[in-house]
Each structure stands twice: as structure tokens, then as C-alpha cells.
Amino acid sequence: MPLSERLRPHRLDGLVGNPRARQELGRWADEWTVGDVPARRAAILVGPPGVGKTSAAVALAEERGWTLVEMNASDARNQASIERVAGRASVSHTLTEPAAAAGHALILLDEADCLTGRVSESGRAAPEPPPLREFLRGRYGTIAALNAAWGLPAPPRTKAFADWAAVPASPGNFAWGRLVAARKDLEEWRASGKTADTSDRGGLGAIARLVRSTRQPIVLTVNDDRPLTRYSAVFRTAALRVRFYPIRPDEISRRLTDIVRAESIPVGPRTIPAIVARAQGDLRAALNDLEAVGPLPPGDAQLEVLGGRDRTADFAGLVAESLTSARFYRGGEVRDRLDAPPDDLLPWVEENVPLFAPSAAHRAAAFRTLGVADLFLCRARRYRTYGLWSYASELLTGGVGLAIRDRAVPASGEAAFPQFLGEMGRSRSMRAVRDAVVAKAGRRFHLSRQKVRAVMLPELEGIVGTARRHRGAAEARARQIVRELQLTPEEVAYLLVTTPDDPTVARLAEPSADLESPATATAEAPREAPPRASPSKEPPASEPPRKRQAQRRLGEFPP
Numbered sequence: 001m002p003l004s005e006r007l008r009p010h011r012l013d014g015l016v017g018n019p020r021a022r023q024e025l026g027r028w029a030d031e032w033t034v035g036d037v038p039a040r041r042a043a044i045l046v047g048p049p050g051v052g053k054t055s056a057a058v059a060l061a062e063e064r065g066w067t068l069v070e071m072n073a074s075d076a077r078n079q080a081s082i083e084r085v086a087g088r089a090s091v092s093h094t095l096t097e098p099a100a101a102a103g104h105a106l107i108l109l110d111e112a113d114c115l116t117g118r119v120s121e122s123g124r125a126a127p128e129p130p131p132l133r134e135f136l137r138g139r140y141g142t143i144a145a146l147n148a149a150w151g152l153p154a155p156p157r158t159k160a161f162a163d164w165a166a167v168p169a170s171p172g173n174f175a176w177g178r179l180v181a182a183r184k185d186l187e188e189w190r191a192s193g194k195t196a197d198t199s200d201r202g203g204l205g206a207i208a209r210l211v212r213s214t215r216q217p218i219v220l221t222v223n224d225d226r227p228l229t230r231y232s233a234v235f236r237t238a239a240l241r242v243r244f245y246p247i248r249p250d251e252i253s254r255r256l257t258d259i260v261r262a263e264s265i266p267v268g269p270r271t272i273p274a275i276v277a278r279a280q281g282d283l284r285a286a287l288n289d290l291e292a293v294g295p296l297p298p299g300d301a302q303l304e305v306l307g308g309r310d311r312t313a314d315f316a317g318l319v320a321e322s323l324t325s326a327r328f329y330r331g332g333e334v335r336d337r338l339d340a341p342p343d344d345l346l347p348w349v350e351e352n353v354p355l356f357a358p359s360a361a362h363r364a365a366a367f368r369t370l371g372v373a374d375l376f377l378c379r380a381r382r383y384r385t386y387g388l389w390s391y392a393s394e395l396l397t398g399g400v401g402l403a404i405r406d407r408a409v410p411a412s413g414e415a416a417f418p419q420f421l422g423e424m425g426r427s428r429s430m431r432a433v434r435d436a437v438v439a440k441a442g443r444r445f446h447l448s449r450q451k452v453r454a455v456m457l458p459e460l461e462g463i464v465g466t467a468r469r470h471r472g473a474a475e476a477r478a479r480q481i482v483r484e485l486q487l488t489p490e491e492v493a494y495l496l497v498t499t500p501d502d503p504t505v506a507r508l509a510e511p512s513a514d515l516e517s518p519a520t521a522t523a524e525a526p527r528e529a530p531p532r533a534s535p536s537k538e539p540p541a542s543e544p545p546r547k548r549q550a551q552r553r554l555g556e557f558p559p
Contacts, residue, residue, distance in 0.1 A: 003287040007259065008055050011063045015052045016255050016283055017247035021045075022056065024242045029060055032104055032217050040240045042211045042218040044112075046225045047244030050282030053221040056244075057108045066217070067105040105216045112207060112220040112228065131169040135189045143167075150181045208232040211239060226417070246281020255283065256290055265290065268298035274306050315340070319348045319415040322397045323356040326405040342392045343377060346370075347418035349396050355416060357404050365403040369395055433494045440485045464495040468504050475507065482508050 009015050012022045025045075031038040045053040061068040140146040143161050147153075152160040158175045161167055168174070171189075176182050204227075211218060211234050220239070222228065228235040253276050260267055271293060279286035293302040350370060357363040373395035380388040437460070438452045445456060460481065467478035482492055489500040489509045496504060 003259065003263075003291045004284045007287070009059050012056060012059050015056055015059065017251045018047075018052060018056075018244050021047075021242045021244050024240070025056055025060060028240050028242075029064055029217070033064070037215060040238055041214050042220060042235075042239040044225055044228065044235065044239050044241045045219060045221045045244060046223075046241055048223060048246060048282070050279075050284035050286075051244040051247055052283065053244050054108070054110055057106065057219040057221065060219075061106040061108075064104070064106075068108060069105050070108040070110065107210075107214070107216055107218045108221070109207060109218070110221050112204070112222050130189075132171060132186075132189055133164060133167045133169050136167060136185065137164055139185070150176060150179055150185075152176065154179060204228070204231055208234050211235070247283050248281075249276045252276050252279055252281075252283055252286050256286060259287075259290065265294045266298050267293065268302055271298065271302045271306075274303055278306055315345070315348050316415045316417070319345075319352055320356070322401050323349070323352060323404055323415070325401045342373070342389050342396055345393070345396050346374060346377065347420055348415060349400055351418040351420070352415040353400065353404065362404050366400050369399040369403045373399065430494065433490050437485075437487065437491045437494060440487065440491075444485055461495050461497075464492065464508065465497075467508055468496060479508050 012026055015022055025043060028038075028040065028043050031040075045056065047053055058068065058070075060066075136146055140149060143163055146167070147160045152158060154176070158179070171177055171186055177186065207218075207220070208231065220228070225235070225241060253272060256272050256275060259265070260272070267290075275286050275289045275293075278289060289306060293306065296302050353366045353370065354363055357366055373392045376388040376392040376395070380386050380392070434457075435449075438449050438457065441447070441456050441460065442449050442452045445452070447456060463481060464478045467475040481487075487495075487509070489505050492505045492509050493500045493502060496502065498505065
């Protein structure tokens with residue numbers, strides 16, 4: 001096991017740094033030992049990586065003798081998984097005896113800020129199973145083997161299949177579906193299109209419901225608590241927020257010195273200071289670096305492996321520092337501390353200029369400088385001349401700071417998160433549904449996605465929207481479109497600008513007996529020789545349309 005896991009403390013007192021956070025976490029745990037469920041049922045541990053958030057939760061469980069139920073980032077943490085694992089643990093110790101007598105189960109959800117809230121968000125479409133005919137052909141090979149395996153013909157109404165064309169592409173409601181051998185094959189056919197869901201879809205919503213109803217303590221570890229607090233008010237009212245800060249260099253140095261003595265790791269006199277400077281308050285990174293240089297001989301070989309770690313600073317703090325400084329080169333120094341391209345810095349500066357500018361004249365001067373920086377960024381992207389990034393970076397930090405300030409002032413607080421990026425994040429699920437509708441309509445009408453967005457999507461919204469106001473023919477037309485495009489309830493709700501549980505969505509998305517799919521009709525109909533296509537004659541009205549019939553001459557297209 002790595003050093004960071006092997007030397008994990010077993011008590012809160014054994015953690016390095018953050019004494020106030022450890023005390024708050026201990027007092028929160030004392031509220032659970034009384035026997036009643038406290039008002040704040042969850043604790044959110046907020047802080048950068050490697051400062052002891054997960055170690056604190058594990059040490060708390062061992063110190064109090066609680067059962068630990070952990071779901072980390074490598075586990076499937078979607079709605080179903082959380083309700084199955086953490087939801088069961090949240091009530092398992094209180095079903096038969098009081099909580100004080102049975103003990104508690106500490107539910108640890110690591111990196112909870114990376115979860116998605118909506119069930120349909122960031123989800124991949126489930127693969128469809130192959131046609132039943134192809135599945136059975138691959139399993140049995142010949143039609144005679146299929147008839148023998150199913151025991152066909154079977155009385156009273158089950159006939160043997162004459163050839164593979166008589167086997168339908170979907171099971172439908174046939175008499176052979178009641179045979180035992182056929183039911184087993186149908187179950188395996190349906191299971192062939194299912195895959196294990198390892199995504200995080202709906203995980204945040206499941207955690208929010210779990211915090212409201214849990215009878216056991218819950219600990220969430222996050223790097224940033226804003227995704228949780230913006231998603232639901234329960235993370236603000238029913239959860240204790242405990243903030244962990246980067247560990248001081250002297251504390252990391254003492255810890256590394258004790259480990260070197262206890263583990264007999266040979267290091268040079270400059271190795272530990274180099275590891276501490278490289279860690280930047282991350283104890284786990286320091287332990288990993290110490291384990292990496294341990295097998296090497298002390299001296300320059302260890303220092304060469306360490307090298308230098310890029311110092312990545314927080315956008316909010318650096319933007320606030322840049323916009324409160326009146327020195328151009330001070331803004332450049334701030335920019336050098338940020339390990340990110342200027343494209344990522346631009347929306348932060350644009351969002352916070354009105355907040356930090358003392359007057360309208362300063363705002364105008366700052367936005368003029370910001371416009372020149374944006375012009376450099378556009379030219380860099382268009383002509384691939386990324387040397388212009390240096391000019392844009394200096395203008396975004398030193399130039400805007402000099403335009404917005406006549407003299408330096410103390411920073412009043414952190415910069416605000418860009419609303420544009422927040423809106424894009426909140427609308428991600430809706431944009432995913434829209435793109436799915438556009439893709440299906442493009443395949444059906446043989447149009448590009450750009451043409452579907454500009455022309456077809458408004459038409460589809462209008463046609464489907466009439467089903468809400470008019471019944472009869474309008475609703476039948478809308479249901480036919482939903483059936484042909486194979487739209488899901490979420491996609492129908494997007495066209496209707498409503499929620500998936502709307503009654504109109506249920507009417508349009510439900511399968512109908514009078515709307516039989518062409519694939520099923522073609523599979524169940526006996527195969528006959530197709531009539532020769534003629535451009536001057538229309539096909540008979542009683543004949544179902546053939547899906548693969550193609551127009552081969554320009555004159556065959558209708559005017």
C-alpha cells in the first residue's frame with residue numbers, strides 16, 4: 001500500500017493541521033451519540049485535495065466505533081447505486097433497535113461536487129438489442145435447429161417457422177412466446193442490450209433526498225461546495241460545512257521527518273525542503289513524492305526527480321487581487337501564478353469588472369482594454385498565432401487592473417463566478433436533449449444538424465405543440481411524428497416546453513395499437529416479390545411503405 005494509505009491516522013488527533021476543523025467535526029459527531037437525530041444530519045468537508053478530508057472521516061468512524069460505508073469516485077454513484085448502497089445503510093441500524101444501542105454507520109461520499117443532478121444529464125444512450133431474428137439466427141444457425149429447440153410445431157396454435165423471414169424482428173404477442181424455451185431466449189435477448197451503468201447521473205439528487213431522511217451520519221467531501229449549495233437548499237440548512245485549509249509547511253516538514261525516521265527512508269538534507277516546497281500544502285502529494293524518491297540514493301538524484309510542480313492558484317482570488325492592484329507588472333505577476341490559458345481567464349475578468357470598478361468611467365476604460373485583449377484572443381484562435389496569448393494575458397490582468405484603479409485598494413472579497421459559465425452548466429442537460437432531437441430529425445429527414453436547428457426544430461415544436469391545444473387529427477399527427485422519430489418522454493417534453501410528467505407528454509409518447517411501426521409490419525408480413533417501381537404510378541394504398549425503397553432518378557422526386 002502507498003504511504004498515504006498505510007500511514008492514515010486512526011483518530012482525529014492524529015491528523016496533521018486544521019485543528020479547528022477537527023474540533024467542529026468532533027462536536028458534530030457528539031450530537032449523534034446522544035441518540036436523537038440532530039438537525040444537521042450531514043457534514044460537508046470543504047477544502048483542496050490532500051489536506052485530510054477523507055482521512056478525517058475515516059478516523060472519525062474508527063474512533064467512534066462506527067461502521068464505515070464509503071462510495072468514492074471510482075464507484076458507480078448514480079441514483080440507483082446511491083439509493084441501493086447508501087440509502088440502505090442510512091436506515092439499516094435503526095430498523096430493529098435504537099441507534100444509541102446498535103451503533104451508527106458513517107456514510108462517506110467522496111468528491112460529491114463532481115456528481116450530476118439530473119437523471120438525464122451526461123448520460124449515454126443505452127444500446128439497443130439486436131433484432132430478434134438476428135439474435136436467434138446467431139444462436140441456432142438454421143431454422144430447423146430453432147424449431148427443434150422450441151419444440152415447434154406445438155399444439156394447439158403454434159406453427160413451425162418456414163424460414164428465417166417468418167421469424168419476427170421483435171417478439172410481439174405471438175403464441176410461441178408462451179413456450180418455456182422461447183421465454184428463456186427472449187429474456188437473454190432483452191438482457192443483451194443492457195450494460196452496467198457506471199455514470200453519476202442523478203447522484204446529486206439522490207444525496208439531497210438522503211440528507212433529508214437519513215437516520216445515520218453522512219460525510220461529503222468536496223473541493224468546492226458551491227455546486228451542492230446551488231443545487232439544493234438542504235445542503236445549506238441540514239448540513240454542517242467544515243472547511244479544511246492547506247497544511248502549513250512546518251507541519252508537513254515535521255510529519256515527513258517523523259516518517260523518514262520511522263520508516264528508515266534515506267533522504268538528503270535538501271530533499272525534505274524540496275518536497276515541502278513542491279507540495280504547496282498537499283500532504284498526500286508530499287507523501288507520494290517521498291515514496292517516489294525513497295529508492296534513489298540521497299542527493300542530486302532525488303532532487304532531479306522532484307523537479308518543480310506547477311503552482312495552480314484559484315481563479316477567484318487571483319482575479320480579485322488583479323482588479324485591486326494599480327501596478328501593471330503586479331498584474332503580470334498574478335497572471336504567472338495561474339496555470340490556465342487566457343481564454344479561461346477572460347469570462348472571470350468580464351464578470352467582475354462591474355463589481356470592482358469604482359465608477360462608470362473606470363468601467364468603460366476597463367472594458368476597452370478587455371476588448372483589445374479579446375481581439376488578440378480571436379486572432380490567436382483564427383490564425384493559430386498563440387504568441388498573442390502573452391499580450392492578451394498582460395492586458396487581462398495588468399491592463400485591466402491599471403484601467404480600473406488609480407491606486408491600489410485592499411480586496412473586499414473573492415471574485416464572483418461567471419454567470420455565463422454557470423448558465424452553460426445548468427443548461428447542459430437541456431442542450432443534451434435538444435441535440436438528441438436534432439440528431440434524430442437529421443437522420444430521418446436527411447438534413448444537417450445546422451439545418452435542423454434553423455428550420456426543422458421550430459416546425460416540430462409547432463406541430464407537437466398543437467396537440468396540447470387541439471385533440472383529434474392534430475394529436476394523431478403529433479403522435480405519428482413522435483413515433484417515427486422515436487422520441488423519448490424527455491425529448492417530447494422539450495418540444496412542448498414542459499416537464500416529462502405532463503399528461504400531454506404521456507399521451508404523445510405512449511405506444512398505440514393503430515400506429516404500427518413499419519419494421520414490425522414488414523417482419524410479420526409474408527415475404528413477397530416487390531413490385532417494380534415506376535415513376536409514373538403511385539404505389540397501392542393498401543401496400544405498406546417499404547423502408548429501403550429509394551429514388552434513383554431526379555425525375556422521381558415530387559415537385
